[in-house]
Every structure is written in structure tokens, then in C-alpha cells.
Amino acid sequence: MNKIIEADIVVVGGGPAGVNAAIAAGRSGAKTVLIEKYGFIGGMSTAALVYPWMTFHTTDGKQVIKGLAQEIIDRLMAMNASPGHLRDTVGFVNTITPYHPEIYKVLAVDMLKEAGVKLLFHSFVDHVETVDNRIQSVQLTSKSGRIDVKGKVFIDTTGDADLAYLSGAPCLQGRDGDKLTQPMTMKFRMRGVDLAVVKQYMIDHPDEFYKKTPIDELADLPLSGVLGYYKHWKEANLPINRDQVLFFTGPEADEVLVNTTRVQGLDGTNVEDLTEAEELGRKQVLMVAEFMKNNLPGFEKASISSVGAQIGIRETRRIDGQYALQVADVVQGRHFEDVIARSGYPIDIHDPSGKGVTAAWVEGDGAYDIPYRCLLPQKIENLLTAGRCISTTHEALATTRLTPSCMATGQAAGSAAGLAVKHGIQPAQIDIAELQSVLVQDGAVLK
Numbered sequence: 001m002n003k004i005i006e007a008d009i010v011v012v013g014g015g016p017a018g019v020n021a022a023i024a025a026g027r028s029g030a031k032t033v034l035i036e037k038y039g040f041i042g043g044m045s046t047a048a049l050v051y052p053w054m055t056f057h058t059t060d061g062k063q064v065i066k067g068l069a070q071e072i073i074d075r076l077m078a079m080n081a082s083p084g085h086l087r088d089t090v091g092f093v094n095t096i097t098p099y100h101p102e103i104y105k106v107l108a109v110d111m112l113k114e115a116g117v118k119l120l121f122h123s124f125v126d127h128v129e130t131v132d133n134r135i136q137s138v139q140l141t142s143k144s145g146r147i148d149v150k151g152k153v154f155i156d157t158t159g160d161a162d163l164a165y166l167s168g169a170p171c172l173q174g175r176d177g178d179k180l181t182q183p184m185t186m187k188f189r190m191r192g193v194d195l196a197v198v199k200q201y202m203i204d205h206p207d208e209f210y211k212k213t214p215i216d217e218l219a220d221l222p223l224s225g226v227l228g229y230y231k232h233w234k235e236a237n238l239p240i241n242r243d244q245v246l247f248f249t250g251p252e253a254d255e256v257l258v259n260t261t262r263v264q265g266l267d268g269t270n271v272e273d274l275t276e277a278e279e280l281g282r283k284q285v286l287m288v289a290e291f292m293k294n295n296l297p298g299f300e301k302a303s304i305s306s307v308g309a310q311i312g313i314r315e316t317r318r319i320d321g322q323y324a325l326q327v328a329d330v331v332q333g334r335h336f337e338d339v340i341a342r343s344g345y346p347i348d349i350h351d352p353s354g355k356g357v358t359a360a361w362v363e364g365d366g367a368y369d370i371p372y373r374c375l376l377p378q379k380i381e382n383l384l385t386a387g388r389c390i391s392t393t394h395e396a397l398a399t400t401r402l403t404p405s406c407m408a409t410g411q412a413a414g415s416a417a418g419l420a421v422k423h424g425i426q427p428a429q430i431d432i433a434e435l436q437s438v439l440v441q442d443g444a445v446l447k
Contacts, residue, residue: 002139002146007033007118008421010138010151011414012125015043016403017387018157019108020068020410021417024442025155026115028418033118033149035125035140038309041108043159045403046101048312049187051257052224052248053403055093056085058344058366065343067444069407072107079103081251089218090210090225092359093345097404098224098250123147125158128166134382135167153417153427154383157410160269161317161389169377170320173269175394180352182314182398183241183264186281190289191255191305197298199223208232210244223249226256232295238287243355245292255305260288264353268316281311314350314401321391322428323373330396333364336371338432339446340416340439341408343368349398369446370400372432375413381426386413408444415439 009025011018014036022034044050056065056073063070063085076082081103085095112119120140127139135154140147156163165171174181199218202208206215209228229245240262247256261284266273285307292299328334330347344367347360362368374391375384387406388397399405415438419430436446 002148004148004150005033006150007031008151009033009153009155009417010149011035011155011157012138012163013043013157013159013387014038014041015157015159015387015406016045017406017410017413018043019112020407021155021157021386021414022117023068023111023115024411024414025417026112026117028415028422030418030421032116033120033151034112035120035123035138035149037122037124039121040105042101042105044312046105047309049101049189049257049306049308050312050403051098051101052250053097053099054088055095055345055402056097056404057094059094059361060366061094062344062366064367064445065341065404065408067408067439067442068411069404070443072111073097075107076100076104079107081107086224087221088225089221089223090227092227096224096248098248100251120147120149125163125166128163130167130380133379135380138163152382153420155413155417156383156385156389157387159313159316159388161319161385164319164377164380164383164385164389165317167380167383169380169383171317172320173317174315175352180265181268181316182350182352183262184266184268184277184281184314185259185263185312186261186285186308187257187259187312188285188289188307189255189257189305190292190299190302191252192302193254193256194298194301195223195249195254198226201297202226225249229296236291236295238291240284240287241355245296258288258292261285262350263311268313277311282307315388315394315397318389318397319377319385319391321374321378321385322376323371323391325370325374325392325396325400327360327393327395330368330399331360331363333362333366333368336369338372339369340372340375340412340435341370341405342445343370343399343402343405343408345399345402345405347395347398349395370405370409372412372416372435375409375416376428381428384413384417384427386410411442411444412439415442
């Protein structure tokens with residue numbers, strides 16, 4: 001007989017959205033369980049080395065994501081594990097936020113336990129029991145056997161909409177037509193990099209780099225990221241469908257996080273495709289690291305110091321929800337009456353089949369609203385989503401997928417679930433004004 005665990009709120013997936021959802025739910029007073037397949041917290045931020053967090057601000061520097069996300073950053077800063085928000089020297093966005101992933105793993109668990117959240121690590125949801133369009137329980141495969149976790153409200157923060165899909169909620173995947181998704185990237189770190197040499201090379205060879213930051217300003221700024229080396233990359237002619245090198249500095253003074261590999265045409269929800277992606281990604285890591293060491297000034301003594309525990313995934317399934325955020329909503333900076341989060345990150349589509357990246361900036365005040373309806377699936381009444389799998393178009397996903405946005409929608413989903421439990425109603429029935437009041441009291445920015 002399966003072991004049974006009962007809770008008010010069950011959060012599946014311990015990435016940035018899941019962490020914030022579970023903390024918010026736990027702080028509401030509801031009995032909350034967080035289920036995570038790995039033995040540590042953080043999702044793409046830790047397992048896939050997604051670094052730094054970007055961005056909590058609009059392009060003109062107004063911070064539009066605060067709340068629990070900012071509390072996490074403040075506590076990381078107090079632990080000397082983040083410098084806070086830094087100017088993006090590449091200039092693609094206004095700020096980036098470096099952090100130390102190993103310390104974040106510990107801090108997130110501390111905050112979850114402070115909120116009274118029960119943690120179930122090394123646990124994989126493989127079945128959902130649904131009756132009359134409501135989830136009754138999720139079934140886990142674990143080291144100690146099968147476990148049934150029962151709840152009143154469930155939150156899908158798996159990134160892949162696994163819970164929604166298994167429950168029977170309608171889901172979509174990829175772009176219209178061919179269903180191809182943004183490529184996967186195996187990220188890795190290198191130590192032994194002479195960043196002073198890198199910076200001087202950028203100053204001396206400005207045409208080789210993408211940057212909005214003027215050279216005279218760059219000379220006085222700490223180097224946070226580099227995008228370019230177009231000439232070197234083209235001459236190397238590596239079998240990677242990308243047109244430049246991208247890396248970010250830190251967390252150590254001689255360290256960079258490289259975001260340059262690209263695995264295309266594979267489905268992140270298909271285990272055979274994922275297996276192939278892991279193989280290709282790790283081979284590309286060795287290729288790119290060797291290229292950087294042999295060709296890029298400042299990397300002569302560099303070596304690989306860590307590689308992601310898994311390949312980084314930008315896009316898989318998303319719910320077909322009560323409202324799908326549109327490109328026009330983002331670009332026009334649209335406002336919604338049921339806003340539960342805002343974001344200033346531009347649309348940033350890594351081409352599913354080509355070399356480039358397509359970007360579109362937010363107009364108006366530089367931020368757009370994410371409506372509560374994007375968190376609500378069709379058909380399943382007691383389910384909320386947050387993070388990468390909320391309801392958007394393929395193009396709009398290219399902004400909502402970023403970590404700060406995921407943190408913000410996670411907080412909103414956890415707070416909404418708390419209100420649903422408190423009032424004994426379903427998530428779609430809660431008073432939006434009450435939810436917005438709770439979020440604002442907890443530091444969220446909604447206008």
C-alpha cells in the first residue's frame with residue numbers, strides 16, 4: 001500500500017517559481033508540500049547553471065519585480081552570495097543579478113522551512129489522480145517506494161507543465177506550425193580567466209562585440225557580461241548553430257559562466273530526445289571550452305570548472321489557459337485588471353532552427369502586466385501554474401520564461417492558492433482585488 005501524505009497546497013517542481021510559490025503558500029498558513037525530483041532546490045538556476053538572474057528592471061532602470069524575489073536577493077547579499085543588481089555591460093537589459101548557486105540552494109531550503117513547508121526531494125510525479133475535473137492526489141516514485149500526496153490546491157511549477165499534462169489540462173508546445181521549441185543549452189563555468197585582459201580587448205576591438213554601453217563608460221564599469229567575438233567564432237567554424245559567444249562573469253573573480261552551446265530540434269519532454277540532448281550538449285561544452293582557451297584573449301590559462309547537472313531548457317509544454325499572453329501585450333506594455341506580476345524583460349527568442357536571436361523591446365513605461373488568467377488552466381479546477389509553463393504564445397514565452405518573471409508568478413500562484421484554501425473555494429473563484437492586496441502587502445509591484 002502506498003504511503004499517503006496530506007496537505008492543503010501541493011507544489012510540484014522546486015525551481016525559482018516553485019520555491020516562491022511554496023514560500024508564499026506556507027506563509028499564508030496553509031499546510032504546504034513541495035515536491036522536487038533532484039536532491040537540491042533551484043531548478044534551472046542550479047541544476048542547469050542558469051546565471052545570472054535577469055532582469056528585475058525595465059530598460060530604463062525601474063525595478064518592477066520585488067516581493068519574495070527581492071527578499072531572496074537581500075538575504076543572499078547579507079550572506080555575501082550576491083552583489084545585488086548590477087548594470088549589464090552588454091546592454092541587452094538594464095541590470096543583471098549575479099548570485100552564488102550553492103548558497104542559494106541552502107538559503108532557499110532555509111526560507112521554505114521557515115515558512116513551514118514540507119520538502120520531498122528525490123521524488124518524481126508520474127501519475128495524477130483526477131476526479132470530476134479536480135486533482136485528488138499526485139503519485140510519486142521515490143527511493144522509499146510509491147507515495148500519494150493529497151491536496152486541496154495544486155501548483156504546477158515543473159517548467160514542462162508535467163502536472164497539468166498528466167491531469168488532462170489542455171497544453172501546447174513550441175511555435176505554431178512545426179511545434180519546434182527554443183534550443184537547449186548546456187551551460188558551463190570556466191576558472192582561470194583574466195577578465196582584465198578580456199575587458200581591455202573589448203575596449204580595443206569594439207566592432208567584435210554586441211553592446212549598447214559606450215566604450216568610455218565600459219572602461220569605468222565592472223565587467224558583467226560579454227556577447228560577441230564574432231570574428232573569432234566565425235573563423236573557428238564549429239558545428240554549433242550560433243553566431244557569437246556569450247558569457248557572464250562570476251561568481252568568482254576569475255570565473256565565467258558560458259552560454260554558447262546550442263542543441264536544436266529535440267523535444268525536452270521526450271526522454272530519448274533528452275538523452276541525445278545531454279550527449280550533444282556535453283560534447284559541445286568540450287568543443288567551446290577548447291575554442292575559448294585557444295583563441296580568446298584572457299582565456300589562455302582557463303579550464304572547465306563545472307558543467308550543468310542537466311541541459312538547460314528554455315521551452316517545452318505550456319498550458320492552454322484561460323488567457324494566453326500575446327506578443328502585442330508584451331511589446332505594447334499592456335495593462336490588465338487582473339495583473340498579478342509585471343516584467344520588463346524583452347522578447348528574446350533563440351531561434352528553434354537558425355543561428356540568431358530575435359528581440360523585441362517593451363514600449364510604454366517599459367513593463368507589461370501578467371494577468372492572473374495566465375496562471376489558470378482550462379478544465380482542471382484546483383490547479384494553478386507558475387513559471388515557464390503559464391499560458392502564453394510561443395513568442396511571449398520568450399520573456400515570461402526568465403527567472404525573475406518565474407519568481408513573480410510563483411509568488412502570485414502561492415498567494416492565490418493560500419486564499420483559495422482560506423475561503424474554501426477554487427483558484428478561479430478568488431477575489432482578484434484581495435489577491436492583489438496580499439501581493440502588494442508582500443512587496444510585489446503591480447503598477
